[in-house]
Amino acid sequence: MQQVEVPEVVVLRLPLYVRALTQLQREGTSVVSSQQLGERLQMTPAQIRKDLSYFGRFGKQGRGYSIEFLLEELRDILGLNGEWRACLIGVGRLGRAIINYTGFAPEGFTIVAAFDSSDVQVGASVGDLSVQPMSDLPRVVDEQGISIGIVAVPAVEAQSVINRLVEIGLKGILNYAPVAPYVPRGVVVRNIDPVLSLQSMTFYLKSD
Amino acid sequence: MQQVEVPEVVVLRLPLYVRALTQLQREGTSVVSSQQLGERLQMTPAQIRKDLSYFGRFGKQGRGYSIEFLLEELRDILGLNGEWRACLIGVGRLGRAIINYTGFAPEGFTIVAAFDSSDVQVGASVGDLSVQPMSDLPRVVDEQGISIGIVAVPAVEAQSVINRLVEIGLKGILNYAPVAPYVPRGVVVRNIDPVLSLQSMTFYLKSD
């Protein structure tokens, strides 16, 4: 459908729209203008309209956007109308915290398997999952219909674990390890790296 | 010092350079060219040189950059040559995981106090901290020399907690709540939001 390649920044903003619209919907609103949405999200109405225009025409002139309709469309564009199954690699402190994080499931992301390279961890229970050995990874990914890998291993192991995930055919990786991993084209990586965030923040703080 | 305003994207990349250089240093390398660094970081040499040029002239033509020198300069530019003291607000599951996260301290970020609005939590021990009531926040921030607030409260409470942090005078906020908070100019927010990351990732996965 997308004739003109959609800029990545636009894709990054779509979930923001979904979230704001969901909130508006819960508040009982059924129609919203780009103006109003822009005020919520601290962005210009023009940008919102431009972003949406990459995907189609969802609004009504003179009225605005039907929240229900636009939400449905956006969720469809982003592929959020279904369950995404993920596996977690690395069940140290961080990995355990991720498994127990309650924010994923309500949004349709489920961690259905946990792996660790250490024999000490294999067999342990984490949340309601049993930790499995890395050798089982290909089989479980296949059997369980897993399409996302969540990486929570130490920095030194991250790249090799990610290589393994890519090799197995996973196309989406959520990486919590403090490294900027290399992946081949066609694989999407998102890094969660609070230390990087802090380190760029301090640039602006130190001047005080 | 910075006559021409430094673009934010550039500041966001500096910590990446610091990390890569630190790694090179550990590997025993003492000099690196923009070419080599670019290969590591998957970016063009020109971009690295341009980025660095916003802050000064750190390289030697024909040779490259002295890693020791450049690291020192970059750490200084980012304000990383000292300890940054942070407080945590919200000691639920997520907050506890953040306190126990071992990645902050080695980089000079220390969480020195924890707060919660719930009386149930106040007084509890988390890591080696004792949870304090929100009413103590201004005093503790002052006494302990805290300059960064880490927010790990439920979405609905996040904006008001952040307002409170700003009011008290904190200029840096690391926000783990799934909201895009409003803050006045001069306050720096960094959002850690794995769900947003996943939701933009699926756009690229769904086409398969």
Place this chain on the structure above:
DNA sequence: AGATGTCTGTTACGTAGTTCACAATTGCGC
């Protein structure tokens, strides 16, 4: 039903960020 005001979708324009390309400088070998 016509007039009026609202709001979208889109084109044109402006700004910001990235890459190119080359002069200037350095180190090294002979």
Place this chain on the structure above:
DNA sequence: GCGCAATTGTGAACTACGTAACAGACATCT
């Protein structure tokens, strides 16, 4: 000490992104 190879720093060219502005479409009021 001179030539050669390497590599920086930077203005200029290019690309991507964001904003402005307006024609066209819809809703509402009278």
